[in-house]
Amino acid sequence: MSDIKEVKIVGTPALEGTYISEMDMWPFECQEFNRIYPFYENLREGKFTTTKCQKCGHIAYPPGVICPKCWSEELEWVELPQRAKVVTFTETQAGAPIGFELPLIMAWLDFGKDSPLKQLLARIVNCAEGELKEGDEVKFIVFNVPSHPIDVKKETKICDRVYYAFEPVK
Amino acid sequence: MVQKKNAVIVGGGTSKFGVRQAHLLDMFQEAAKACSDDIPALKPADIDGLIVCTTMAGRHSSALNTAPLVVHRLGLKPTSICIRLDTLCAGSNSGIIVAKGLVESGIAEVILVTGAEKVYMPQRWETNYTQLMVNDHDWDSAMGLGVPPPFFAMIAKMHMKRYRTTKEQMAHVSVANYNYGTTNPKGHFSGRTLTLQEALEARIIADPFGLYDCCPLSDGASAVIIASEERAKELSDRPLVYIRGTGQHATHSMSAGWPGETLAEWPHLKKAGEVAYKNAQLTPKDIDVAQVHDCFSISEIIEMEELGFCKKGEGGDYVASGAINLDGELPVNTDGGLISVGHPFGASGARQSIEICKQLQGRAINQVKNAEFGLAHNLSGTCAQHTVVIYGKEPVE
Numbered sequence: 001m002s003d004i005k006e007v008k009i010v011g012t013p014a015l016e017g018t019y020i021s022e023m024d025m026w027p028f029e030c031q032e033f034n035r036i037y038p039f040y041e042n043l044r045e046g047k048f049t050t051t052k053c054q055k056c057g058h059i060a061y062p063p064g065v066i067c068p069k070c071w072s073e074e075l076e077w078v079e080l081p082q083r084a085k086v087v088t089f090t091e092t093q094a095g096a097p098i099g100f101e102l103p104l105i106m107a108w109l110d111f112g113k114d115s116p117l118k119q120l121l122a123r124i125v126n127c128a129e130g131e132l133k134e135g136d137e138v139k140f141i142v143f144n145v146p147s148h149p150i151d152v153k154k155e156t157k158i159c160d161r162v163y164y165a166f167e168p169v170k
Numbered sequence: 171m172v173q174k175k176n177a178v179i180v181g182g183g184t185s186k187f188g189v190r191q192a193h194l195l196d197m198f199q200e201a202a203k204a205c206s207d208d209i210p211a212l213k214p215a216d217i218d219g220l221i222v223c224t225t226m227a228g229r230h231s232s233a234l235n236t237a238p239l240v241v242h243r244l245g246l247k248p249t250s251i252c253i254r255l256d257t258l259c260a261g262s263n264s265g266i267i268v269a270k271g272l273v274e275s276g277i278a279e280v281i282l283v284t285g286a287e288k289v290y291m292p293q294r295w296e297t298n299y300t301q302l303m304v305n306d307h308d309w310d311s312a313m314g315l316g317v318p319p320p321f322f323a324m325i326a327k328m329h330m331k332r333y334r335t336t337k338e339q340m341a342h343v344s345v346a347n348y349n350y351g352t353t354n355p356k357g358h359f360s361g362r363t364l365t366l367q368e369a370l371e372a373r374i375i376a377d378p379f380g381l382y383d384c385c386p387l388s389d390g391a392s393a394v395i396i397a398s399e400e401r402a403k404e405l406s407d408r409p410l411v412y413i414r415g416t417g418q419h420a421t422h423s424m425s426a427g428w429p430g431e432t433l434a435e436w437p438h439l440k441k442a443g444e445v446a447y448k449n450a451q452l453t454p455k456d457i458d459v460a461q462v463h464d465c466f467s468i469s470e471i472i473e474m475e476e477l478g479f480c481k482k483g484e485g486g487d488y489v490a491s492g493a494i495n496l497d498g499e500l501p502v503n504t505d506g507g508l509i510s511v512g513h514p515f516g517a518s519g520a521r522q523s524i525e526i527c528k529q530l531q532g533r534a535i536n537q538v539k540n541a542e543f544g545l546a547h548n549l550s551g552t553c554a555q556h557t558v559v560i561y562g563k564e565p566v567e
Binding site for chain 2: 023025026027061062087088089090091092095096097098099100104106108117118119120121122123163165
């Protein structure tokens, strides 16, 4: 084996300088790769949305292309509540997947009995370690995540992306 | 009409589990060798079907269509079935369910079900990063859910809150499983023992879990032979162990679809168990020995409840009472379980089923007296799916 000080690690040689979609930690959000792209377009406008079945009225999460209750394709986009209560939570100080800042705080959220989305595991951001308590109210927040290239005919297009999390209501 | 045949587990073996200096395909070969050592009359030519169970093969070993690779390395020439199957942590018990159906219907006679994982990569970060793919990637994983401890820690906190389960009760699971596993020559933590004090004083991994509440990730492989009763008698003189009943149930892939009232209730496991008991024509009281999916100490506690071995909410008291020990009401994870033997996802189910096979044949290291019926259970991923296989010394009528 070589001494690491003498060898420059250049990355996987054939892939140097490329973006590897199959290693991505974020979804492919653009229209070319996702029929639920309106979810991400709505995120950009600060809206938390999903699909509702126009036949049976079921509101699914995550959004889909058919209704998981009756398999109808007749769906519409509806907004979900943006506030929830922390049922329980966990703070990771080590061993989080690369790309997630420490401490990584994840909480089990309750949206209340009147919400079509009852519970959700969500990342809590803008929150110091030790600050969050069970029963705290949190609110929806959208942030930018890294863009990626896609091939469109002979051109390369850049897809900008966003994702969502929750933060304490102060 | 063709008479339905009975499917039996003839025997099996595993590679050494742990952080291995070995390739995925090396470990498939080690497990096959251990399986043939366990069934000396078995020759490669006897095997007409192959079910290969692995999750990480595509990502970590660049081996997407894994079955032909295993065919070549083991010198097999399957004619009835040759597939790769992935249900994550339940891989090889799922393979056993499929093999049962193929043998009972007469499509196959002798099937090798083998599972293996190469979890550890040249750089440790890759293993944690890959785990973003074993959850619902675009939803829960994008929230940071990779390795399982944070999710199961929330389950434990909720169980502690709702049912007054304590850290000490959870430690009883770790102590029992480490002490069973100390005599398992193939285990990740062979030779290690554990006291209650050591368990309670261990460094915290994810509150409330200390180090010993968590199973390790492991490299490793396992292999079992599932055959018709007739062929099994030709391959081995040992008592026959029949696959009596199975159940597999999933309700969701991501947190929003969680089926329980809270994280502490696992109705999807209860359902999988009920289906398996019904097919096996048995009740929880009939089970003499169980191998349940102790990925975390709290998992074994909740599994005791949902599989009907104690009342809901009393799992903590049940494990702390000594019920799961060798002289207890229901010895559990008698080979050390995931906590001591380790957890190479696709290999764990068959490893459990091998232990049940040995128990029912009276040749286990930690032998349960007069064991007639045994149960194996896996959960997959972040508790998205449950798989139950029930064995007995007599077939169902």
